[in-house]
Amino acid sequence: MNKPESLVSRGRPREFCVDAALAKALRVFWSKGYEGASLTDLTDAMGITRPSLYAAFGNKEELFRKALDLYEQEKLTYVGASLSKPTAREVAESFLRGSVDNATSCNEPHGCMGVIASMQCGAEAQGIRSEVLKRGKVVRQAIVDRFQLALDQGDLPAGTDVEGLTSLLFALIQGISMQAGNGATKEELDRLVDTGLAMWPSK
Secondary structure: OOOOOOOOOOOOOOOOOHHHHHHHHHHHHHHHHHHHOOHHHHHHHHOOOHHHHHHHHOOHHHHHHHHHHHHHHHHOHHHHHHHOOOOHHHHHHHHHHHHHHHHOOOOOOOOOHHHHHHHOOOHHHHHHHHHHHHHHHHHHHHHHHHHHHHHHOOOOOOOOOHHHHHHHHHHHHHHHHHHHHOOOOHHHHHHHHHHHHHOOOOO
16 A cells, blocks of 8 residues: 555654554454454554554554554463473463463453454455464464374374364363453463363373
8 A cells, every 4th residue: 555645755754653553453453353443443542543544554454464463472472382381281281371361461351362353253354354364273283283293202192183182272262262251250261271171181
C-alpha cells in the first residue's frame, strides 16, 4: 500500500511511537478478536488517526499480523523453553503451565490470542484464520518431532501415538484458553493441568 504523501514523502516524522501503538493494537485484537476489533476501536486505543494507521502499518490485516508477531515475541517465549525440556512429560507440563500463566496474566486479556482469533473469524476473514492456523501448525509439528524423539529414545512407551499425544496436548491448551476467557481462575486451570498430566502415558 502506498503511504500518504503528507506523512512519508514530505519527510514529516510520525507523531506517535509505532511500537507503543502496536502494543495497544495487540491488546485490542487479543480481547476482541480480529473481526470484533473495529478500526475505530483500534485507532482510539492507539491514539492515532486512520491515515496514520494505514501509513505506519498498512491495512487492518497487516496490523493484525504485526500484532500477532509481537504477541509471539512477548507472550510465547515459553514455547522454545518447553521444547528443550529433557523429557516429553516435562515438555507437556511446561507448555501447559506456560499456557495457564499466559491466559491468566494480570492486566492482560484472558485466553490465547491465536485461539480467540481463529475461533472468531467469519468467511470474510479466512485469510487471518489461515494465518493463525498456519502458525499453529508450525508449533504442532515441532511438538510432534520432539515427542517422536522421546519415543525413539525410550522416554515414551513403545507404540505411543505421538500425533495423538500432541492432539491431546493441544486440546488441553485450547481448553485452558477458552476457560480462561470464560473467567476460570489460575487455581482452576492448574487443576485441569494436573488432571491432564495424570493421564500421561507411563512406561
